[in-house]
Amino acid sequence: MTTAMRAAVLERPGKFKVGAVDRPQPRLDEALIRIDRTGICGTDIHIFHGRYAAEFLPMIPGHEFTGRIAELGPHVKGWEIGQQVVVDMNIGCTTCYWCRRNEVLNCPDMQQMGINIDGAFAEYIAVPARLLIAAPENTPSEILALTEPLACVVRAARKSRVTFGQSVTVIGAGPIGNLHVQLLRNIGVAPIIVTDINQSRLLMAKESGADIAVPPHRLKEAVLTATQGRGTDMVIECVGDSTLYAEALEVMRKGGHLAAFGLTGPDDEIDINIVQMILQENSIKGSVAGIGEDMHDALTLLTHHRIKTSPFTGAEFPLDDIQTAFDTFADRPDDLKTQIVM
Numbered sequence: 305m306t307t308a309m310r311a312a313v314l315e316r317p318g319k320f321k322v323g324a325v326d327r328p329q330p331r332l333d334e335a336l337i338r339i340d341r342t343g344i345c346g347t348d349i350h351i352f353h354g355r356y357a358a359e360f361l362p363m364i365p366g367h368e369f370t371g372r373i374a375e376l377g378p379h380v381k382g383w384e385i386g387q388q389v390v391v392d393m394n395i396g397c398t399t400c401y402w403c404r405r406n407e408v409l410n411c412p413d414m415q416q417m418g419i420n421i422d423g424a425f426a427e428y429i430a431v432p433a434r435l436l437i438a439a440p441e442n443t444p445s446e447i448l449a450l451t452e453p454l455a456c457v458v459r460a461a462r463k464s465r466v467t468f469g470q471s472v473t474v475i476g477a478g479p480i481g482n483l484h485v486q487l488l489r490n491i492g493v494a495p496i497i498v499t500d501i502n503q504s505r506l507l508m509a510k511e512s513g514a515d516i517a518v519p520p521h522r523l524k525e526a527v528l529t530a531t532q533g534r535g536t537d538m539v540i541e542c543v544g545d546s547t548l549y550a551e552a553l554e555v556m557r558k559g560g561h562l563a564a565f566g567l568t569g570p571d572d573e574i575d576i577n578i579v580q581m582i583l584q585e586n587s588i589k590g591s592v593a594g595i596g597e598d599m600h601d602a603l604t605l606l607t608h609h610r611i612k613t614s615p616f617t618g619a620e621f622p623l624d625d626i627q628t629a630f631d632t633f634a635d636r637p638d639d640l641k642t643q644i645v646m
């Protein structure tokens with residue numbers, strides 16, 4: 305006999321159905337999590353509009369979640385019922401070439417909660433116990449639900465090896481852009497220059513720690529002035545708009561690094577002058593998710609108050625109103641992060 309739970313199933317692009325579904329049963333090595341809350345990610349918005357992972361619908365999206373252990377499979381050791389946790393959403397096969405090299409994100413059989421298997425806009429989720437991360441009991445769930453988006457940002461910084469004293473341009477001051485700014489500030493990056501088309505988001509970027517925040521038409525001049533005409537050591541594209549790469553490269557110094565972060569359309573391409581890339585020894589690197597150590601490090605930064613979380617909390621909808629939360633998302637640019645409360 306299966307028990308029911310409430311969940312938001314995205315039946316087709318643009319249409320959620322909130323209602324009773326079968327509650328997942330934890331397998332031998334799994335934990336059942338009673339979810340407290342789940343953040344809405346830019347990726348969820350892409351899924352909602354049918355621009356990403358549409359082939360997996362109907363499905364329960366949601367991957368930025370936190371909750372408490374409700375049940376443990378018989379083979380799971382070292383965890384307790386009621387313990388507060390966050391969860392690494394990326395399930396590798398554990399045995400392929402990439403999983404063995406700790407490059408799980410390239411595992412051909414990788415499953416991601418809320419992307420290609422059911423996720424966390426629901427009361428419960430069953431997850432492999434090896435992906436659990438213990439969260440301090442006294443850290444509120446609205447902060448813990450920021451672990452996954454911050455982990456993505458941590459990974460980008462790690463992959464690009466950005467370090468203190470370097471200068472960085474951040475393109476896009478949405479939730480991810482603002483998390484980048486805060487992390488870069490922690491690292492000791494200077495100056496941090498941010499651009500966005502939205503004026504209130506530029507103000508938020510300043511509050512997050514940006515030294516300079518300007519609209520796109522003023523970016524090049526601002527960067528060149530701040531860097532003695534060189535351009536910044538690194539540029540992070542957080543919008544996911546391939547047409548912005550040309551200007552990203554324009555504000556990057558010779559020998560600089562471009563971090564491709566914002567998810568573009570599946571067929572979007574950019575023009576790169578290869579000889580310039582070679583002669584200037586420029587580099588470009590993508591990063592797609594927070595995983596493993598990124599999740600642990602993000603949680604550490606959050607629980608030790610290295611990230612100012614107030615800009616990312618407060619916009620909440622109950623699970624029953626998830627359709628409204630998604631329908632109104634674009635009209636609420638000042639809500640940097642929206643969370644669904646179960």
Ligand SMILES: [Zn+2]
Nearest residue numbers: 345368452453
């Ligand atoms: Zn996310």
Ligand SMILES: [Zn+2]
Nearest residue numbers: 397400403411
């Ligand atoms: Zn694998």
